[in-house]
Amino acid sequence: MKRRSFLKSVTGSALATCLPVQVSASATSLRYLRPPGALEESEFLSRCIRCGQCGEACPNRCIKYFGTENGLTSLDTPYIIPREKACILCMKCGEVCPTGAIKEIKHKAADILNKVDMGQARVDENICLSYQGKTCGVCYRACPLQDVAIRVGMLEQPHVSPACVGCGLCERSCIQIPQAIRIIPRKSVS
Amino acid sequence: MQHEQINKPFFLWAHLNKLRWLSLIFVFSVLILLPFLHLYQTYVAAHAYDLLTPDQKGIYDTMEWLTSPLTDNPETDLNQLKGTTWSGTIFGLKLSDPLALVGQLAAGLSIYWPLVLAALIPAVATMIFGRFFCGWICPASLIYELNETLAGWLRRVGVPLGDRKFDRRTKYLVLGSGVIISVFLGSVAFAAVYPPAIVGREIYYAIAQGGFGAGAVFFLLTILFDLMVARRGFCRYLCPGGALYSLLGRYRLFRIKRIVETCNDCRKCNVVCEFNLDPMHDDFGQECNNCTACIAVCPTDALTFTVSIKDSPFLGPGHLGHEYRHVSHEAEHETAAAS
Numbered sequence: 001m002k003r004r005s006f007l008k009s010v011t012g013s014a015l016a017t018c019l020p021v022q023v024s025a026s027a028t029s030l031r032y033l034r035p036p037g038a039l040e041e042s043e044f045l046s047r048c049i050r051c052g053q054c055g056e057a058c059p060n061r062c063i064k065y066f067g068t069e070n071g072l073t074s075l076d077t078p079y080i081i082p083r084e085k086a087c088i089l090c091m092k093c094g095e096v097c098p099t100g101a102i103k104e105i106k107h108k109a110a111d112i113l114n115k116v117d118m119g120q121a122r123v124d125e126n127i128c129l130s131y132q133g134k135t136c137g138v139c140y141r142a143c144p145l146q147d148v149a150i151r152v153g154m155l156e157q158p159h160v161s162p163a164c165v166g167c168g169l170c171e172r173s174c175i176q177i178p179q180a181i182r183i184i185p186r187k188s189v190s
Numbered sequence: 191m192q193h194e195q196i197n198k199p200f201f202l203w204a205h206l207n208k209l210r211w212l213s214l215i216f217v218f219s220v221l222i223l224l225p226f227l228h229l230y231q232t233y234v235a236a237h238a239y240d241l242l243t244p245d246q247k248g249i250y251d252t253m254e255w256l257t258s259p260l261t262d263n264p265e266t267d268l269n270q271l272k273g274t275t276w277s278g279t280i281f282g283l284k285l286s287d288p289l290a291l292v293g294q295l296a297a298g299l300s301i302y303w304p305l306v307l308a309a310l311i312p313a314v315a316t317m318i319f320g321r322f323f324c325g326w327i328c329p330a331s332l333i334y335e336l337n338e339t340l341a342g343w344l345r346r347v348g349v350p351l352g353d354r355k356f357d358r359r360t361k362y363l364v365l366g367s368g369v370i371i372s373v374f375l376g377s378v379a380f381a382a383v384y385p386p387a388i389v390g391r392e393i394y395y396a397i398a399q400g401g402f403g404a405g406a407v408f409f410l411l412t413i414l415f416d417l418m419v420a421r422r423g424f425c426r427y428l429c430p431g432g433a434l435y436s437l438l439g440r441y442r443l444f445r446i447k448r449i450v451e452t453c454n455d456c457r458k459c460n461v462v463c464e465f466n467l468d469p470m471h472d473d474f475g476q477e478c479n480n481c482t483a484c485i486a487v488c489p490t491d492a493l494t495f496t497v498s499i500k501d502s503p504f505l506g507p508g509h510l511g512h513e514y515r516h517v518s519h520e521a522e523h524e525t526a527a528a529s
Contacts, residue, residue, distance in 0.1 A: 042376055046298035049290040049305075050381035051277035052391050055399065056228045057269065059235040065395065067404045073377040075404060076391060092269070098277045098284050099294055099305045 030070055032079040033118040033166060033185050035063055036087055037094040037103040047101035050076035054093035054102055062087055078102075080118075082168020082183050087118065089144055089167050112165060113148065119166030119185040121150065123158050127180035130157040139170035139181045199449070199485070199494030207486035210325060214332040217275065221329055221390050225397035226253055227268050234265045274390025275327055276381070277308070284308040287323075287387070288316065288438065289431045292365075293380040296372035313438060320439030323386075324425060324432055325464070325481030329393075330385030330409070331425070335464065337413055338422055352419040355466070356427040358477065365433040384431050385409055385424065422464050432477070440476040441499040446485060448472050453492035453508025459484035469493060472504050 035054050038044050055063040055078055062085035063078045070079075080087055089112055094104040105115045121139075129136040130152075137156030143149055149164040158170075158181065168183045230253035233242060242250060254264075261267040272279040277286040284304065291309035295301065316323065324331055341351055371379045381387050388405035395403045412424040425432055448469060459469040462483045467474055469484045485493040490510060507513040 043298070046300075046376045046378070047294060047302065049277055049286070049294055049378050050387070050391065051273055051286075051290070052394050053273045053277065053279065056224065056272050056394065059232050059265070061232050061398070065391075065399060065403060072382075073375055075382055096269070096272055096279060098273075098279075098286050098290075098308050100302050 031182075031185060032070070032081055033087070033168060033183060035078050035080065035093045035102050036089060036091060036112075036116045036118055036165070036167065037105045038118075039101055039103065044101050045073055045077065047099045048077050049099055049101075051098060052076070052078075053096045053098065054078050057092040057096040059090060059092065060085065060088045063093060080168065082171045083179060084172075086168030086172035088169070089116065089165070109145065109148075113145065113163055116165040116167075117186050118168070119183040120162070121160045121164050121166065121168075121170050121181050122184050123160060123181045127176050127178070128158070129176060129180070130155050136175065138173050138175055142169045142173035144169060199491055203482060203485045203493075203495055204488075204491065205486070206482040210481055213326050214328075214335075217327050218329045218332050220271075221274055221393050222397070223256075224271060224273075225394045227257070227264075227271070228394075228398055230254070230257070231265055231268050274387070274394070275323075275329060276384070276387035276390055285311060287384075287431065288313045289380050289384060289434050290378070290387075292369065292434060293372050293378035296369040297376055297378045299373065316435050316438040317441070318443045319480055320442035320445065321432060321435040321477060321479040322439075323435055323479075324429075325479035328386045328431075329389040330412075333389070333413065334385075334416060334422060334425060337416055338464070341417055341421065351417060352421075354420045354423075356420060356423070358426060358466075360427045361429055361433040362437075364428050365430040368430045380430055383408065385412060385429065386431065422466070426465055435479075436476045439478075442480075443497055443499060444480060444495055445498060445501065446474055446478060446480065446482070446493055447496040447498070447502060448505065448508075449492045449494060450505040451492075451509045452490045453510060454490050455508040455511030455513060456489060458487045458489065459493060462487045470508075472502055474501050 034041070034044060035058075039047060052065065055061075055065060062080050064081070065076050065078055066074045068075060070077075078093070089107075091105050091107045091112070094102040097104070103115065105111050123131075123139075125131040133155065135156045137152055137158070139158050140146065140150050140152045140156065144167060145163065145165065149161055150170065151159045151161065153159060160181075166183045166186070171179050171182045174181050226249055229246075229249055233239070233246060233250050239247070239250065257264050257268065270279070270281045275287065277290055278284075284307075286305055286308035288309045291305055291313075294305060312323070345351055368380050368383070382405065388409045392402050392406045392409065395401065395406075412428075416423050420427065446469065453470070455470060457470055460467075463469060464481060464483065465477050465479065467478055485495075492508065492510075507517070
C-alpha cells in the first residue's frame with residue numbers, strides 16, 4: 001500500500017498537470033454521503049465497478065451518480081445529497097451491490113446502528129427554531145432511529161447522540177432555510 | 191453422394207445470424223425496460239398514484255400492464271431483475287462482466303470472492319463459445335453494427351468515410367494499460383471506457399436519473415471514430431473487453447470452420463466479417479466472436495460449426511473456386527503428358 005500511495009502521488013501530480021479535469025477528490029468542497037454500508041472512501045473507489053445497481057435498487061431514488069464534478073476517480077460512483085433526498089435506511093443497495101463496495105447489512109435497527117456510518121447530524125443552535133424559542137421538533141420526528149440517534153429536550157430542542165448513522169432524513173425535513181441540522185459526512189468522505 | 195451430405199452444414203447455422211440480431215435487440219430492449227421498471231417500483235412504493243404527473247402515470251400504467259400478469263407484488267418481485275450487462279442480478283443470480291472482475295482486482299489488489307463467482311459463468315461461457323458476448327449480447331455492438339450499416343449507405347452515396355487499418359493487438363495494450371492505470375488510481379478505470387458498461391449505465395441515467403452522464407460523450411466519440419477513422423474501429427482495435435474475451439476464448443470449443451470442398455473462394459465471408467478476420471483462408475483466430483455472419487452470407491454453404499480447440503491450418507483454395515480448378519487442371523495435364 002505504501003508503494004502504491006507513492007506511485008499514486010507521483011502519477012497523480014503528473015496527471016494533474018496534463019489533464020484539465022482533476023483526478024482526485026480532495027480539492028472539492030462537495031458535501032455528499034456514500035450509500036449506507038459503503039466502505040471507507042479509497043477502498044470504496046477500488047471496489048465499486050460503477051454498475052449503477054444501487055441506484056436502481058433504491059426505492060427512494062436518493063442515490064445519484066457523480067459526473068466529473070468530484071474528480072475522475074469518483075466518476076459514476078453513487079452519492080447522496082441529504083438535503084435533496086435522504087436515505088431511508090432500507091439497505092437494499094448493499095443487498096444488490098456485486099462487489100461489496102456497499103456492505104450487505106440486515107434491515108434491523110441493531111445492525112443498522114452498529115454498522116452504518118454515513119456521517120453525523122449536527123445542529124446549528126443559532127438557526128434551529130427550537131433553540132430560538134419556537135417549538136419545532138421536525139427533525140426528531142423525521143428520524144428513523146428516534147430516541148436513539150436523536151433526543152429532544154425542552155421546547156423540542158434536538159440533541160444528536162453519537163449513535164446517529166447519518167441517513168440525513170432530519171436534514172431533508174428541516175423546515176428552516178438554510179437547514180439548521182445537517183449531516184457532517186464521516187471524515188474519510190469529505 | 192454420401193460424401194457431400196456429410197459436408198452439408200446443419201441447416202440452423204445459416205439462420206443463427208438472424209437469431210443473433212434478435213438477441214442483440216432483446217438485450218438492448220431489456221436495458222431500456224429495466225429503468226422504467228425501477229421507476230414503476232418507486233411509484234408503487236410511494237403509494238401516491240394521484241400525485242404523479244401525467245408522464246409518470248403513463249409509465250406507471252404501461253409498466254403495470256406489462257408486469258401485472260407476472261407479479262402481484264411489483265415493489266419487491268421486480269428486484270429479481272436489476273443491472274446491466276456490466277453487472278446484473280437475474281433471479282437472485284449475480285452475474286458480472288469478467289472485465290469488471292479484472293478491473294476490480296487491479297484497483298483493489300484484493301480478491302472479493304462473490305464477484306469472482308459472479309464473473310465465473312460469463313468467463314466459462316467465453317472459454318467455450320469464444321468472444322460471443324461481443325456479437326450476441328453487447329448493447330454497444332448493436333449500435334456499432336447499425337452504425338456500420340449507416341456507414342455503408344453513406345459510402346454508397348459517395349460520402350468519404352475513413353477505412354484505416356490498425357494493429358488488432360492494440361486492444362491488448364489497452365487492456366494491459368487499463369490494468370496498470372486501475373492499480374495506480376485505485377479505481378476501476380475500465381468502467382469509464384468500456385462501451386457496453388457505458389451504454390447500460392447511460393440508458394439508466396437518461397431514463398431514471400434525469401439525463402445522460404459523462405460516458406455518453408465518450409461513447410459518441412467512439413461512434414464517430416468508427417464512422418470517420420476506422421470501420422468498427424473500437425471493437426477491432428481498442429476494446430479492452432474484447433481483448434479479454436479474445437484471450438479467454440483462444441481455445442474455445444465451438445468455432446466456425448470452412449468446408450474446403452464446397453468453398454468457391456468468393457470472399458463474401460471476409461467482406462462481411464465485422465472484425466476483419468479471414469474465414470476464406472481458415473484464419474479465424476482467437477478474435478472470432480461466432481457471430482455467424484459469414485455462415486449466413488456464404489452462397490455455397492461452405493462454412494459450418496465444429497467442435498475443436500484449434501482452427502484447422504489453411505486447407506488450400508476452395509474446390510469450387512477458380513484457382514483450385516486451374517491448379518488441378520494443370521496437374522491433370524501434367525500427369526497426362528507424363529504418361
